[in-house]
Amino acid sequence: MEPDRSKIQPRYRAYGRKHIGRIRQLDRLSRDRLIELEVASAVLPFRVNDYVLDELIDWTDIPSDPIYQLTFPQAAMLDRADYFRLRGLLMGGADGEVVRHAAREIQMGMNPHPAGQMELNVPVLNGAELPGCQHKYRETVLFFPRAGQTCHAYCTYCFRWPQFVGVERLKFAMHEIDLLVSYLRQHQEVTNVLVTGGDPMVMSSALLRKNIEPLLGDGLDHVTSIRIGTKALSYWPYRFVSDHDAEDLLRLFEEVRSSGRQLALMAHFSHPRELRTGVVREALRRVRDAGAVVRCQAPLIRHVNDSSEVWADLWREEVRLGLVPYYMFVARNTGPRAYFEVPLAESLRIFSDAFVHVSGLGRTIRGPVMSATPGKVLVVGDANVNHQKVFVLKMIQGRDPEWVNRVFFARFDPWATWFDQLEPASGSWDSFFEPSV
């Protein structure tokens, strides 16, 4: 399908809390809703751009619209008492510093660093830690390029961004890619590098090239795939179509391909609507023409995509467009989780109801999956074992590769939302993995 050229914008404009008065779509909201946005966004900073505002949000359906929920903070995402305390400060004209301090306190109560992900699994090269990298699963190294630690828009449920604000700046930052290359040369077991963020696609093509080309160099034949985790196809598809360096980006993808490797975009699509604009279809056509594979993943989020119809529609649309459904995640235990979380039992029902309504082409999807401390835990189903109702779980990635593909049982609990709330069905967890969650 040809993109609507009139919708192709040469210039990227993003808006945050400071610009609430300048977002013309917000004019139609009531004064109460605007106050709500101002208060909630002191804790959950938002960022949107013209594409999200003009093309993704249905402004006749506020506040229920899923993309509005995905990008605009709501009062109910905060604890009631916190919300009213902050509202009082703001309405009472409190000093900016006082408001910031109160907001910071509330943020700190929202578990901004779940499971110590950034501190654990840091690779070590010749006795020194590798900045901006993580090596948890044998075959895959995660690489967080410093310049890619923000996003084109922010998802309200995501607490990654404050994590990056405070990331310690290391002295030898300029060499992080060289250190990674040295590390990979010593680790023949690594088959792929996942470049992630934030969103690496906020970087210029030239900068991205500096972070990717070295991975195609000598002594790295064992690295057969480069993956890039991104939400840009959803939040700013112009990145691949009309941004000034879009062509250069596609050439970079082609270079990875012609080095004999797979270039995979691990694309974050939360709702089928994100796949339906002219420009996203054009972007997908271009990245696929450049030889990239697009694999799709997203968390299941209350108020955004908590229905089996939405997921079945999403997977069908992905298959139609030649994309590969990959993971349906359980929302992490961070941020406004009470607002967004869906119990595992309900997630399983939503997943299964959607799964039975797609063909085998869509059943490349795996879920619901929790990225927990010991590994990625798949909720396979529920069952009765020895007259007890259980969740059947399977480790599909493990800190110890020996755990992978092992099945184990947890006591069925209709309300549990995360792995740490589950109890082993037989009194203690199977001995194959450490019980630490």
Ligand SMILES: *Cc1c(COP(=O)(O)O)cnc(C)c1O
């Ligand atoms: C999910 C994840 C990966 C990639 O896992 P795949 O199953 O290969 O997609 C790698 N490292 C970490 C820490 C992860 O959470």
Ligand code: SF4
């Ligand atoms: S795109 Fe990803 S990293 Fe960025 S705000 Fe959304 S969930 Fe977080």
